[in-house]
Amino acid sequence: MKKLPSSLFILIGLLCFIMFGMMSWGVHIEISWLQSLDLAIIEAVQSNITTSKTAILSTLTEIGNIRLVIGLTIILVLFLFFKKWYATGLWLGGTILFGAAILTKIIKKVVDRERPDILPLMEKTTESFPSGHATAATVFYGIIGLAIILLMRGLWKRIVIGFITLGLIGFILVTRIYLGVHYPTDVIAGFLYGASVVFVSFGVYCKLSLLLRHVLERFGLADQSELFSEDSVLEQRS
Template identity: 50%
Template sequence: MRKQSNSLLLIGLVFLALFCIICFGVVTNSAWVKTFDLYWIDAIQSHISSGTTSFILVATELGNMRLVIALTIVIAIVLFIKKRFADGLWFGGTILFCGAIATKLLKSAINRDRPEFHQLVSKTSESFPSGHATGTTVFYGMIALALFLAARTVLKRVVIGLVAFCFIWFILATRIYLGVHFPTDVLAGFCFGSASVFISISVYLYARKPLHNLLIKFNLKDESLKTEPSRHVS
């Protein structure tokens, strides 16, 4: 468990470092940021069509923070009903702090304007990092990583990882397609969200048992420890 937790923490710190690099580039208005943004905006928005736009407008809502919060509440309630109180508190707390509160604070601190070119929908709030990208990555990423750790074969882990990665990046690409975010906004959101997922699960693997024992002291029969992640891959 300790080795697994340390590995997850290391991956999380790498993503956090990447986020800091992107953040520094945006704040200092670096040339590579402009080049990166213009290249991917042109590549994605060159395929705009009415049919595609109609589909994208629906698909992008899968990463809407209001939907993410609503689904988080539902999942937390289900976990509480199953008496997995520690899991529910960890899952809900991570989404709330990393996906909502921390992202809002970062947006206010960086205060980057939205793109001024072709917007298919109107957005006026701060642009960096993308809240859509962060929320999508944290919510679906946590579910995917939990399934990944529980999977008992390499094939299942590969499938879970690929499906999660493609799904998350599709949702992120919709924000660039709609013209409401710079590519570095969504890339930063993905990096910050990924850092949140890996660091959160790493810390939780250490804190799970103490939190379980604390809940027991409050007469809450927590059953989270019955679902320990698999340590072996066959």
């Protein structure tokens, strides 16, 4: 059966990061067409604001909150450790911690973009670019969705999981615009950066998973992960 090379994941991740970098630069130098795009999308998304919709979306948007994502990650990592999937647990936890939390915070401080003040429905005072919710949701739900897709048999099942994953992430992105706490370019940038983290991390893990297993064995940890290596699970399954 045809194998899916890990280098393809890394290439996709790098392309996403390049697009993120281009958008970051455009925001930094305040390109006029990006500003016009922001205003047009905000106007379209906030064209039908209601009290009930705002209350619902203010709650549902928190499924992308970095604190919730970190909490869910801890629970998932503990479960993986209990199943003796040590390599997978370390990879997942490390990706979320550094990719979705630490590096995002650093980027926010560097760009230091102010929140939009057009029609805010929630009060936020931290930096706006990139959206923390968009980044955290893309990394956390994206990495889980991609893992399920690669482990699952049947093309239609993979397609369904892909649509569900993208739909969930897209929903969170739209809620941040609707609530007036982010510019559209904030959430698009968060998605691009998050996608780059997911694909690069996955590609690197595919290449180094067997090495990580050997290192863990030296510490007396018999890893039983369903490894995403180029010699195992990353084969295309029909």
